[in-house]
Amino acid sequence: MKAETRLHYTLADIMNLEKEQKINLINALSGFKSVALIGSVDAEKKINLAIFNSFVHVGSIPPCIGFISRPDIEERHTVPNILKTGYYTINHISEETYLQAHQTSARYPKDTSEFDAVILTPQFISNFPAPFVKESSIQIGLQFMEQVPIKINGTILIIGEIQHVCFPADCLCEDGFLDIEKAGTLTCSGLDSYHRTSRIQRLSYAKPFEVLKNIPLDYKI
């Protein structure tokens, strides 16, 4: 299985790489990433949209999602907006929207709405204060819950509670599983590589000395 040539880098080898190589390598090592657009508003209700690729499931009870933000938050607008207004949205991206989504990472001036700059449509749902992305098939509205400082590099983990979620009805299974692949959600690796997915299978809950079973996708509709 491993007749191929393998490389072994130590921490010293990694530290000796050029900065771009180091960043590309380390960003790839954490595996495939969740990538989505965060919509937010500032105190003057100016809307903002930015791509993030560091989402993580934090817990189901209460239902919440986290994401890691770099320390230079003053240069960007998403985290200050979230801390100021308390609300934001997470919008999955698909093959139809990933180019616009990636383009939101360009450093537009503060008075430019990335929705306008990349041509995506802000959508307001149920009086929720932050804009959703109309083109996203899975849209989540969150209320800010906790800001967790990470000492070793000054990044922060921002955690929000899910207040609203909108999704295609035909992607929901009887057991609550939402088929995000069927909804067209993409994944990314490194900083800039976008990927479609292809399901192998869902696996049953593992127990000692029991053979795993395939869980058929039992859509509600």
Place this chain on the structure above:
Amino acid sequence: MKAETRLHYTLADIMNLEKEQKINLINALSGFKSVALIGSVDAEKKINLAIFNSFVHVGSIPPCIGFISRPDIEERHTVPNILKTGYYTINHISEETYLQAHQTSARYPKDTSEFDAVILTPQFISNFPAPFVKESSIQIGLQFMEQVPIKINGTILIIGEIQHVCFPADCLCEDGFLDIEKAGTLTCSGLDSYHRTSRIQRLSYAKPFEVLKNIPLDYKI
């Protein structure tokens, strides 16, 4: 684009779901996840292997990866081992190993090595104290750096610094990007759905008013 029927769940709707439905839905909403095996040892050098799906890139300088662990760490062995010995490994999973990887989540007794139970091979590299998974194409050795408590639900974010990384030489690009898809790394969604990936493209660094370009994969060998 959205002629399909859409569902809108509020927080109240989510809270009214059965527990299994709630857990399956919320675990899917955070998007595609990084999934990998963590190898560790206890103070008596007994080896342990467990699957996690909550890895997140924390930073490149220093090079580090985080993962979220549930609060019931006493029932499991990975986090106590990491806190006790200071070292652990992260091993990507592929189509050849995902069944064994998923099976490590079964609650084996403390004196059972999951390596033996699921038939994966522990590999020790460069005197690193924790076991790697020989069958994994991307193997990472980490030193524990920081334990970040999350107040809202008692979970913790464990962060480690990358000390060693072993990978197939033909997956490394000139700019440091590691092609984890070529290495066979899988992604997962929800708690139990495993997926292959298929690259659309790598995109250039975004700048205002510039058209994004495809970055060709420029392998070193």
